[in-house]
Amino acid sequence: MYLPPPTESGDTPVCSADPTSGLPxxxxxxxxxxxxxxxxxxxxxxxxxxxxxxxxxxxxxxxxxxxxxxxxxxxxxxxxxxxxxxxxxxxxxxxxxxxxxxxxxxxxxxxxxxxxxxxxxxxxxxxxxxxxxxxxxxxxxxxxxxxxxxxxxxxxxLPWPADDASGTIHRVCQALLQAPGDTATATDWASRLAMGDKTFHRRFLQATGMTFGKWRQQLRLMSSLTLLMKGMPITQVALASGYESHSAYATAFRKQFGEPPSAFVANTE
Missing domain, CATH: 2.60.120.810 (Jelly Rolls)
Structure with missing residues (x-):
């Protein structure tokens, strides 16, 4: 098996095996x-x-x-x-x-x-x-x-921080990953970390390749996909993901994924 199934103990073995057929x-x-x-x-x-x-x-x-x-x-x-x-x-x-x-x-x-x-x-x-x-x-x-x-x-x-020697940006991303709806601004985070706004923005961009606002928006939208797939009503998904309204969420969703949330759900059922 190249995608390993669970073992009898319930654990999944690490698999680095490759096919042996020799086919392209x-x-x-x-x-x-x-x-x-x-x-x-x-x-x-x-x-x-x-x-x-x-x-x-x-x-x-x-x-x-x-x-x-x-x-x-x-x-x-x-x-x-x-x-x-x-x-x-x-x-x-x-x-x-x-x-x-x-x-x-x-x-x-x-x-x-x-x-x-x-x-x-x-x-x-x-x-x-x-x-x-x-x-x-x-x-x-x-x-x-x-x-x-x-x-x-x-x-x-969703890119993960790289070359973040102090681990500061990694901790910020981890915190947001646990709470996508968190509303703290970049200024709030900079203050918590005792650094200037420009320094925070520069370090975040260097670590992730994205601005703080863009990365958080991507996190929120991607996290919302899981909620949609679980059958949660779109308005509840919007609020849980940090958006103020159904329309604000739908606009951001359409801009990122090219279709409204309702169409995404319909196309994946």
Whole structure:
């Protein structure tokens, strides 16, 4: 198994195993129970992860990605990551050989899944018996690589602070992660940390690559996706996420994700 299931003790083994078929693209499908966590592991191959339902969370040292059923996350070879499974789902893992990776995106990110790409993913992770010929699988893999490259990158990524020697910005981000609706301003945080406003803004931008306001907005919107997927009414989601009204939240949501919250929910059901 390349996406390791729980052991008999209930723990999930760290898995750095890669496919051994030698095909340019190979895959596997694994069912997970809700609340399951696959701990940090990595692969020598490029890795594409797609889930048929729920909102899969993929975490790495550089940040986290949320993956709705309309998308998949692409990770380059050797990227350490863990999976957090919110609801029972089937995860589809595809592994790309090094020569195939050379044609694929040179970044880690969440990609849109078109209807064709979805069918290719399912076709390559179908544990069919007897299996299709290698030539057939090679053709599917080649088409999948082309289709993946044609997909737009989606804004479902929250970067984590890097090169923050003192850990100050890391602590700020961790606090906000625990309370996305927190309303403290950048000035409030600077005061708590006994530093000037300009210093705080500069250090935050250096550590995350985003301004404080933009990072917090991204955190709030991404956190709200989990609440939406749990069936919470949109107005309650808006207030819990730090927005003053349904309309303010819907406007920010549409600007970031290209559709209103109601459409996102409808498209992921």
């Amino acid at each position: 693209v190979s895959g596997v499908a694994v069912r997970y129970a809700g609340g399951h966590v696959v701990p940090m592991h990595k692969h020598a191959h490029g890795h594409l992860i797609y889930a048929d339902r729920g909102l899969l969370r993929v975490e790495s040292a550089s940040g986290q990605w949320l993956v709705p059923p309309t998308a998949a996350v692409w990770l380059r070879p050797h990227v350490e990551h863990r999976l957090v499974v919110p609801v029972a789902l089937q995860a589809h893992g595809l592994f790309m050989r090094e020569d195939t990776c050379a044609r694929l995106p040179a970044f880690d990110g969440v990609m849109h899944v078109s209807g064709l790409l979805r069918e290719l993913i399912l076709g390559l992770t179908n544990n069919r018996s007897p299996p299709r010929s290698e030539r057939y699988q090679e053709l599917l893999g080649a088409l999948l690589a082309e289709e993946l490259c044609a997909q737009p990158r989606l804004p479902f990524h």
